[in-house]
Amino acid sequence: MTTQTIPSQSVPASASRDRTDPGHWEWQYLDLMRRIWEEGDERGDRTGVGTRSLFGATIRFDLSGGAMPLLTTKRVYWKTASREMLWFLSGDTNIRKLCEQNVQIWTDWPLERYRRETGETISREDFSASIVADAAFAREWGDLGPVYGKQWVDWPTYEPAGDGLFRRGPGINQVAEVIESLKNNPGSRRHIIEGWNVAELGAMALPPCHKTYQFHVADGRLSCILYQRSCDLGLGFAFNMWSLALLTRMFAQQCNLEPGEAVWMGGDVHLYLNHAALVEEQLSRSPEGTAQLDLVRRPDSIFDYRIEDFIVTGYAPQAHIAAPVAV
Structure with a gap:
């Protein structure tokens, strides 16, 4: 893969010296x-x-x-x-609640999947609006899989079900x-x-x-x-x-x-x-x-x-x- 090369001196050299509050975190x-x-x-x-x-x-x-x-x-x-x-x-793990609050920081990933799988060139704004307006659309296209919150409060466990089989056990919060x-x-x-x-x-x-x-x-x-x-x-x-x-x-x-x-x-x-x-x-x-x-x-x-x-x-x-x- 070819990536662009940007000169390392493209930032002002004086920036690190001008410290009005040198103790600032x-x-x-x-x-x-x-x-x-x-x-x-x-x-x-x-x-x-x-x-x-x-x-x-x-x-x-x-x-x-x-x-x-x-x-x-x-x-x-x-x-x-x-x-x-x-x-x-x-x-x-579904972006619907975020989109309802106009929080779009997770929208790009399901939007990319939607465009890839449907071939539609829907805008981010229209995709987010559809997620909010249509619960069925949100269920199909708005879920991110078992990301952060799912693992934090419902880490999956499995328990024996007999005959070498296992079933889902209670999640770990x-x-x-x-x-x-x-x-x-x-x-x-x-x-x-x-x-x-x-x-x-x-x-x-x-x-x-x-x-x-x-x-x-x-x-x-x-x-x-x-x-x-x-x-x-x-x-x-x-x-x-x-x-x-x-x-x-x-x-x-x-x-x-x-x-x-x-x-x-x-x-x-x-x-x-x-x-x-x-x-x-x-x-x-x-x-x-x-x-x-x-x-x-x-x-x-x-x-x-x-x-x-x-x-x-x-x-x-x-x-x-x-x-x-x-x-």
């Missing part, structure tokens, strides 16, 4: 972006677009005092990311089990939610990128590490980091703990070759300010949060930077 992100663009391995990928990639990266954020890791060098639509997280926790474990055995090293179900990867529209969450309690504070096998740093990271922090805050509230750290760990961390304009613009900016999140209600269960429960203040980002999504 977001410099971890910007420094990683620059390093990938200038030093990353250029390679082909599943999408055919091509990337520059580094393997192994860590970004840490202290959640004390209600602080939240929203990027300030571009606008991040945190409500969209939060609605996605609530959808994961519901265990739903990993989220509920971790909540109970945090409350009753906080020192455990097994507070883990896993999305990488090897037996079902082939049935998923997209295998989980943010695959493993591990929680840790120390001095009454709850921290969480997310291991992400594959990260689109230009577009996906902002949502992934917010969602990690949001999930940690929700768990902490449910378990009567204070928020600790959100620790993000990336495996293959990459920038797409067609994101040169995004990289150049974002690296020309300096971060400033920190958003705060207030959880205005404590639901009875981790599964009962609503978008209205999340109030963000102090967020004054710079302008949105558009870039294409590689499907």
